[in-house]
Amino acid sequence: MGDRIEFQQGRWIVPDRPIIPFIEGDGTGPDIWRAARRVFDAVVEKVSKGRRRVEWLEVLAGEKAFKATNSWLPEATLDAIRAHRVAIKGPLTTPVGGGIRSLNVALRQLLDLYACIRPVRYFEGVPSPMKQPGKLNVVIFRENIEDVYSGVEYQAGSEQADAVIRFLAERYGAKIRSGSAIGIKPMSKFGTQRLVAKAIQYAIQARCPSVTLVHKGNIMKFTEGGFREWGYEVARQRFGDQTVPEAELGPGKGNGGRVVIKDRITDAMFAQLVLRPDEYSVIAAPNLNGDLLSDAAAAQVGGLGLAPGGNVGDGYAVYEATHGTAPKYAGQDKVNPCSVILSGAMMFEELGWTDVAAAIIRGIEGAIASKRVTYDLARQLPGATEVSTSQFAECIIEHVR
Secondary structure, rough: OOOOOOEOOOOOOOOOOOEEEEEEOOOOOHHHHHHHHHHHHHHHHHHHOOOOOOOEEOOOOHHHHHHHHOOOHHHHHHHHHHOEEEEEEEEOOOOOOOOOOHHHHHHHOHHHHHHEEEEEEOOOOOOOOOOOOHHEEEEEEEEEHHHHHHEEEOOOOOOHHHHHHHHHHHHHOOOOOOOOEOOOOOOOOOHHHHHHHHHHHHHHHHHHEEEEEEEEOOOOOOOOOHHHHHHHHHHHHHHHHOOOEEHHOOOOOOOOEEEEEEEEEEHHHHHHHOHHHHHOOOEEOOOOHHHHHHHHHHHHHOOOOOEEEEEEOOEEEEEEOOOOOOOOHHHOOOOOOHHHHHHHHHHHHOOOOHHHHHHHHHHHHEEEEEEEEHHHHHHOOOOEEOOHHHHHHHHHHOOOO
């Protein structure tokens, strides 16, 4: 039997045998989870010489949960994650029609996992459309609760949408076409500042040179513009001795070892990641901007199959594969498991098992260098040998040193 992970005074208290809930996932989820669990258990055993071990606790969500409980996201699953604080999951189906509009969004909102953290880096040997993909090495902090993903929207022609249109037109003279669908974009100072603070804290601890606030404040002046202003404000008020605004640098002025706080308009940031990626290290962005940037950046270094992610709050975290369920490949032992494996490495690093995280990375690097890879990489990598999901997991374990 294992023990619960605790969170005290902003720090994780992790026993040698932590209980960690997992959600297998839908579609290819079971295939990649089996491979990932095999890697996690083998690496923890090898690195700790048997002193540490994860006690995995399955909890249900998605199709498996619906079949068993008639609920896409049972309360028992939320209770288990709250009790054990840290969990990991495979990809989940978003139910069509009824039910929760997005299980991923529901988990984030119900557990207040306000920061979606997406590291994007290149693994040597992975096929990429870029000439120098290794120049891109960023960690994206995406606000996870607010913005247009908050779920406050009404169907075109519905009573709710028409009522909102009438209210805005009558009260504030808003010009909105009759019959429009309506979505609300809430962005708060509180939500922005706790996200930006987490990004700055990471940059300071990881010795990253800069944090860049990405926004569309030139057009949406009070929501996205607010994100920019509130971001600079929290940097100044909470981290004034450890940060410096880019505007204060100037000719001949160094940063004095401080983290430089920048801001970029969203569309310009997409171009910058292609043209000058090595000038950026940590990015903080609102929900929609961060979602788009994360996937676009991942495409530059090989795609979502190598893109990990974590949803982190204060004392709670759920790590996840960032790609979809790929149901046409379900049960074929075919797809790349690296997204969930790398998400597990993020989880172990967050919990202080940095030796385990580093060993997982070394194993993946070695497996890719050996060119024994899953189909998505093999079809683009000259001289590669295509292997199954489970075989790729074994190859990763073989290369752990």
